Amino acid sequence: MQITVNVNGTEHARVIEPRLLLIHFIRDELGLTGSHWGCDTSNCGACVVWLDETPVKSCTVLAAMADGRNVMTVEGLGSDRGLDVVQQAFARCHGLQCGFCTPGMMLTARWLLDHHPDPSDAEIREALSGQICRCTGYENIVRSVRWAAEQQAVNNHGQQP
Amino acid sequence: MASSPDLGQKDPYEYSSRKEDARFVRGKGTFVDDIALPGMLHGAILRSPLAHARVVSIDITAAAAHPMVEAVITGAMLAERGLAWMPTLSADVQAVLATDKVRFQGQEVAFVVARDRYSARDALELINVDYEPLPVVIDATRALDADAPIIRDDLAPRSDNKIFDWAAGDKAATDAVFERAEVVVAQDLLYPRSHPAPLETCGAVADMDQVTGKLTIRMTSQAPHAHRTLFAMITGLPEHKIRVVSPDIGGGFGNKAPIYPGYLCAIAGSIITGKPVKWVEDRSENLMSTSFARDYHMRGEIAATRDGEILGLRASVLADHGAFNGAAQPTKYPAGFFHIFTGSYNLRAAYCEVTGVYTNKAPGGVAYSCSFRITEAVYLVERMVDLLARELEMDPAALRMKNLLRPEQFPYTCPTGLEYDSGDYPRALQVAMDIAGYAKLREEQAAKRERGEYMGIGVSFFTEGVGAGPKHQMDIIGFGMADGADLRIHPTGKAVLAVSCQTQGQGHETTFAQIVAAELGLSPDDVEVVHGDTDRTPFGLGTYGSRSTAVSGAAAVVAARKVRQRAKLVAAAMMEASPDDLEWTEGAWRMKGDADQARGIAEIAMAAHSSLDLGADIDGHLDAMTVYNPPNLTFPFGAYICVTDVDPGTGEVIVRRFIAVDDCGVRVNPMIVEGQVHRGLADGVGMALMQIIAFDANGNCLAGSFMDYLLPTAVECPSPELGATVTPSPHHPIGAKGIGESATVGSPAAVVNSVIDALAPFGVRHADMPLTPAAVWCAIQQAPH
Numbered sequence: 001m002q003i004t005v006n007v008n009g010t011e012h013a014r015v016i017e018p019r020l021l022l023i024h025f026i027r028d029e030l031g032l033t034g035s036h037w038g039c040d041t042s043n044c045g046a047c048v049v050w051l052d053e054t055p056v057k058s059c060t061v062l063a064a065m066a067d068g069r070n071v072m073t074v075e076g077l078g079s080d081r082g083l084d085v086v087q088q089a090f091a092r093c094h095g096l097q098c099g100f101c102t103p104g105m106m107l108t109a110r111w112l113l114d115h116h117p118d119p120s121d122a123e124i125r126e127a128l129s130g131q132i133c134r135c136t137g138y139e140n141i142v143r144s145v146r147w148a149a150e151q152q153a154v155n156n157h158g159q160q161p
Numbered sequence: 162m163a164s165s166p167d168l169g170q171k172d173p174y175e176y177s178s179r180k181e182d183a184r185f186v187r188g189k190g191t192f193v194d195d196i197a198l199p200g201m202l203h204g205a206i207l208r209s210p211l212a213h214a215r216v217v218s219i220d221i222t223a224a225a226a227h228p229m230v231e232a233v234i235t236g237a238m239l240a241e242r243g244l245a246w247m248p249t250l251s252a253d254v255q256a257v258l259a260t261d262k263v264r265f266q267g268q269e270v271a272f273v274v275a276r277d278r279y280s281a282r283d284a285l286e287l288i289n290v291d292y293e294p295l296p297v298v299i300d301a302t303r304a305l306d307a308d309a310p311i312i313r314d315d316l317a318p319r320s321d322n323k324i325f326d327w328a329a330g331d332k333a334a335t336d337a338v339f340e341r342a343e344v345v346v347a348q349d350l351l352y353p354r355s356h357p358a359p360l361e362t363c364g365a366v367a368d369m370d371q372v373t374g375k376l377t378i379r380m381t382s383q384a385p386h387a388h389r390t391l392f393a394m395i396t397g398l399p400e401h402k403i404r405v406v407s408p409d410i411g412g413g414f415g416n417k418a419p420i421y422p423g424y425l426c427a428i429a430g431s432i433i434t435g436k437p438v439k440w441v442e443d444r445s446e447n448l449m450s451t452s453f454a455r456d457y458h459m460r461g462e463i464a465a466t467r468d469g470e471i472l473g474l475r476a477s478v479l480a481d482h483g484a485f486n487g488a489a490q491p492t493k494y495p496a497g498f499f500h501i502f503t504g505s506y507n508l509r510a511a512y513c514e515v516t517g518v519y520t521n522k523a524p525g526g527v528a529y530s531c532s533f534r535i536t537e538a539v540y541l542v543e544r545m546v547d548l549l550a551r552e553l554e555m556d557p558a559a560l561r562m563k564n565l566l567r568p569e570q571f572p573y574t575c576p577t578g579l580e581y582d583s584g585d586y587p588r589a590l591q592v593a594m595d596i597a598g599y600a601k602l603r604e605e606q607a608a609k610r611e612r613g614e615y616m617g618i619g620v621s622f623f624t625e626g627v628g629a630g631p632k633h634q635m636d637i638i639g640f641g642m643a644d645g646a647d648l649r650i651h652p653t654g655k656a657v658l659a660v661s662c663q664t665q666g667q668g669h670e671t672t673f674a675q676i677v678a679a680e681l682g683l684s685p686d687d688v689e690v691v692h693g694d695t696d697r698t699p700f701g702l703g704t705y706g707s708r709s710t711a712v713s714g715a716a717a718v719v720a721a722r723k724v725r726q727r728a729k730l731v732a733a734a735m736m737e738a739s740p741d742d743l744e745w746t747e748g749a750w751r752m753k754g755d756a757d758q759a760r761g762i763a764e765i766a767m768a769a770h771s772s773l774d775l776g777a778d779i780d781g782h783l784d785a786m787t788v789y790n791p792p793n794l795t796f797p798f799g800a801y802i803c804v805t806d807v808d809p810g811t812g813e814v815i816v817r818r819f820i821a822v823d824d825c826g827v828r829v830n831p832m833i834v835e836g837q838v839h840r841g842l843a844d845g846v847g848m849a850l851m852q853i854i855a856f857d858a859n860g861n862c863l864a865g866s867f868m869d870y871l872l873p874t875a876v877e878c879p880s881p882e883l884g885a886t887v888t889p890s891p892h893h894p895i896g897a898k899g900i901g902e903s904a905t906v907g908s909p910a911a912v913v914n915s916v917i918d919a920l921a922p923f924g925v926r927h928a929d930m931p932l933t934p935a936a937v938w939c940a941i942q943q944a945p946h
Contacts, residue, residue: 017279020279027195028197028278031197033192034189034190035188036192036194036411037194038360038361038362038444039867040443040444040445041866041868043867044360044444044867073188074187075187077188078187083187087186088186090182091178091182091183091186092178094178094179094833096182096185096186096666097412097666097667097836098359098360098361098409098411098412098665098666099181099182099186099409099666100190100192100359100360100361100411100412100666101360102185102186102188103188106186121880125875126876128875129874129876130874131875132874133360133875134412134840134872135666135840136839136843137839137840137841137881139839139880139881140839141875142880
């Protein structure tokens with residue numbers, strides 16, 4: 001079957017097997033390897049991408065289900081002007097070690113801050129609780145998200161007249 | 162004697178974000194499954210559904226006829242090439258693909274190579290294997306029964322399931338201490354089977370170049386050089402025609418220290434098809450077939466005086482190694498460093514004996530974030546001390562404080578022969594108690610018990626031995642445990658350090674750059690660290706058992722100091738002075754008595770490569786290499802306090818606080834050190850409360866996915882409260898000790914001690930991990946779980 005998916009602002013038309021998983025479409029067909037595969041059972045969240053405006057676990061979404069829709073991966077975070085504040089935060093606060101879970105964590109964190117610009121630590125932990133990190137014990141991920149929230153508030157405030 | 166680094170006015174190790182982070186936050190890391198080579202094929206492994214069965218026949222006809230399949234490989238085909246069996250890290254052998262029997266559920270039976278990922282999986286279903294089921298051995302305590310089925314008949318004339326008997330300590334002296342002791346407490350303890358479960362599973366891309374005859378294996382390897390040598394020995398290919406590349410590794414924790422059949426299948430697939438072959442296991446394969454950890458059935462006994470002086474320890478252990486002995490540990494130590502079970506206490510005598518057995522379970526065991534069975538040892542002694550405290554009605558922290566080794570006792574030779582290098586244990590425990598507000602916590606607990614609320618306070622103290630060798634005492638299948646460093650200084654003074662260890666997230670590119678920079682007066686930005694490529698790095702045994710800073714870090718220091726000595730001769734030529742007139746201060750060679758006359762490494766490096774007459778004693782470069790053979794292990798230690806709240810109605814445990822005071826000697830990068838501790842504390846929560854690889858009576862693995870093998874998330878993990886003391890290692894060149902695994906080693910006992918403490922009003926003395934709600938509820942009800 002043929003599908004057309006907008007990934008990080010670019011339209012991609014491909015002929016695919018109907019059973020192809022979105023994670024394999026992104027990684028193998030498009031060569032965007034920043035999204036990772038870790039478990040197959042929607043437990044680990046290494047494969048989290050945005051489907052339209054919502055983070056999804058792309059190991060349990062068919063590529064066909066993304067036909068005509070927008071996908072954002074880690075490669076779409078940030079802009080020509082530089083890293084997203086969440087990416088800056090993870091680097092600054094040692095929010096990653098091996099880097100395998102990091103893209104998924106950052107995409108969920110970005111969604112959280114878009115909807116809850118000033119989350120409590122408990123809200124941050126709850127938001128990330130569908131994803132597994134084996135390296136950080138989560139502490140520095142939580143600190144990263146908190147720093148990003150604070151920094152974003154400063155940045156937004158600075159832009160106001 | 163160690164010399165401390167020149168700390169000067171500012172900390173030379175100070176560095177903010179890691180060098181690695183720039184690529185990872187952009188999704189630009191390169192993990193094995195990210196690699197796509199032209200013409201690359203995809204492999205998949207057919208695995209046994211049975212735990213023990215004779216393989217009667219394998220029919221690959223239909224699979225081989227699949228239009229997308231390029232090869233189907235069986236054990237018989239590998240046997241023709243001498244590849245059907247491979248050595249394990251404990252000098253046992255393991256089947257690459259089964260030829261005679263399958264010995265655990267998930268064992269490798271056949272390998273399909275196809276043109277895409279999905280077709281390879283499809284073709285697995287076309288392979289028809291006829292199995293003749295055999296009786297299984299799942300319960301390790303039954304493995305040595307007279308009527309137990311023999312798992313390893315391939316090892317005939319061996320006729321039982323025993324792997325080894327091993328003992329350490331003075332049995333007679335220990336027995337004498339126990340006979341005279343006023344108080345003896347005994348307890349059976351299970352350290353259940355666990356799995357490191359890095360988020361990235363194991364995998365490889367094997368690429369046999371038919372023209373050059375060179376085999377390149379890009380793989381998830383914590384020990385690229387050891388793996389290259391093993392591949393050379395197994396395949397018969399010349400070692401210089403094998404290149405192992407370990408790219409970015411998505412966590413290891415011991416899981417990527419061994420070699421696995423899948424790697425050899427990918428190699429065989431590439432040799433047979435002439436094309437690159439990728440094999441990446443899925444999560445179930447990772448949990449069910451790659452090396453497990455722990456699985457120690459222990460009996461501990463502790464002897465003491467009535468007033469709380471600990472006199473002796475005894476331990477008897479049955480070690481379940483699964484179907485092939487794949488334990489990753491030094492040859493002389495089949496139970497690893499379990500004999501450190503005397504812990505951190507001033508004992509008169511101790512004796513331990515360990516028996517290893519085969520069972521019909523996945524092979525192992527690896528040191529899951531622990532230096533060779535020290536986690537099991539620490540758990541045993543720390544549970545026994547808590548049980549003793551209960552028996553004596555003493556506070557467990559006070560009992561520990563009374564018996565901890567004193568600073569003046571170091572270096573200290575423990576009753577089983579390990580020489581602890583340095584420590585100030587009472588200080589670490591006191592710092593932890595101060596952070597916790599220990600006395601106030603006990604008051605809070607007492608008040609809550611009055612109200613029928615169950616709060617626990619768990620203390621643990623650990624001593625770890627990390628950074629193996631020395632090589633004359635410690636080897637893995639014949640390779641002495643040492644590590645190389647190769648330091649090149651470019652003419653403009655930029656440095657490239659090549660090391661034999663391999664990061665899996667620990668930040669070696671940052672830490673080792675800081676080490677070299679501090680030694681040579683450079684900026685860490687001017688030091689590039691190369692690792693994970695056997696064509697570009699010197700030989701060494703790799704990263705596990707917290708070896709990297711302890712061994713490779715020391716190698717980097719030694720190489721840098723060699724560079725400095727070479728630079729001294731060049732600087733003398735530049736300054737037309739005698740080398741004896743120069744001294745190294747503040748990152749430069751300076752004229753004694755005239756510090757303004759100075760030459761830094763950058764200008765010295767340029768001079769070394771210039772037309773300057775350097776004299777006969779030095780050739781024109783500053784480069785240096787070394788192999789560091791550690792004189793001893795380093796012995797990090799720490800004190801942990803865990804506060805839990807237990808719901809007696811549901812058995813749910815909430816870890817409210819976790820205080821961790823670690824002493825790993827000099828900290829090169831405190832931020833990275835703390836990150837390592839955070840991780841290990843999460844392991845403590847996971848192992849104590851959730852993680853277990855369990856089996857049913859038929860040998861079916863009950864933890865084959867993350868739905869069943871539960872790992873802690875951000876919700877279960879507390880926000881840790883960390884403290885530090887610094888007791889330098891006297892024999893490490895900058896006084897550092899390993900830290901990567903300390904918290905994994907020390908924390909499970911703190912959690913369990915805390916939960917059992919919470920349950921004390923119910924008369925609960927002990928319950929085995931994992932303390933799931935069901936296990937806790939059963940303990941409260943005094944019911945078997």
